[in-house]
Amino acid sequence: MKEYIKELFSGYVRIKVIGSYTELFINRCIEYNIPIWDISRVDNETILLSLYTTDIKRIRPHLKRTRCKIRINERKGFPFIFKKIVYSRGFLSGVISCILLILILSNMVWSITVNGATPEVEHKLKQVAEELGVKKGAFIFQLPSNQELQQEMTESLKEITWVGVKRSGSTYHFEVVQKQLPEKQPALNARHIVADKKAIITKIYVEEGQVQVKENDYVKPGQLLISGFIGKEEKSELVPARGEVYGKTWYITNVSIPLKSTFETNTGERETKYAVGFFGFHLPIWGFSKPEFPRYETIISETNLRFLKWEIPLSFQTKALLETKEVTREYTEKEALQAASQVSREDIISKTSEKAEIKEEKILHHEVENGKVNVKIHYEIIEEIGKDIPIIQGD
């Protein structure tokens, strides 16, 4: 028996050989080592036989010699099946759409995992992530970069010290370090409260300890305000002094404000262009025209496309053109003074604690010099002046 595997793989044809000397044709095929098989007779002048596709050319001379003609009856074997499949439109479009589908799906967010967060924080984090666009089914190339995400999320969640954003394939991992909100612990060590800066005491509020000063007292830095010793001299006891002492303090700031300054600002007008990158070459697909505005800054963000787990040299580029405008600001002297006051107020607040209150503001003097206004401002501020110092028992 013949093995049919080989025939199937190399592909063969059933042909009809028509002629008076078909036996001669068979003999010549055998003589010239052209394999033929499954020969059967149809009628007096016709036989049916199988032949390798590749041998069709080789039988031509023998056909001529024996004055036979052939008709191809059937094509069999995988090569023909394969050809048929490949050349059929449906199959081809199926393959293409399948690849496209995988391509699209490979570039989507499929899951979001959060590590190291309590359920509550995890929920909040997921909400923030969703606001930023990170949700199931979003296209990865439309999302901000990991660093941006990280920054935005860390900023917008108070409960979080740090969040690490990692993307592996179509999954986003958020590694969260949660803030350990310190529990209010009582001061364990005995301590005094002393003045931090020179001030006039305006208000004293003591929780524990012995007050050493009165309101309207002038104190110098280091002066004892609330003592950690309580009780009579013989039975004195050490406690951690607790309390708040407010005092009036003075600051002098020097600010210089240029009368005329130029700077660039964004006008808010923007144009977005999209391009597809291929091996570093970018082909714009949207937004061909030149921007309508003459001055602009460009922000480019690029994401590589992926196919399953591999990165392919195709990328998606978003180019944002933001219109900028050069603004010249000119102050009159009065305006400059106002600006100076604002700047110095901000400066003062950053130097003192949040609870500080500006009591009085006085411009000591100002002068215009080289297009700048130099201003000296005196501030009276009410702020907390207490500072803890531990009591170290010498003996």
Added chain:
Amino acid sequence: MAKWKHNLKSWLTRRLELPADAVMDLPRITMVGQLHIYIENHQGVLKFSNEEVRLLLKNGQLVIKGEDFMLKTILPEEILLEGKIEHVSYLDKPQN
């Protein structure tokens, strides 16, 4: 001369117990019931039809008769014929 050679060959076959088909170019025919017939050492196809197959042999012809013949395999010296075999007979080469 030829006859002398033939005699020598048949004598050798008998004496040395060599297979006759190898030494004397005789056909070796294997049949499986009426279904298959397998012929080695043929010299070509003379006639092939659904009811009759004639094969050329070294000296003479082999005539196979039956129904629904199909040449399953055909190689330079072998033939596998399928169908319903009814009749196998030898035709001697006409002596001249």
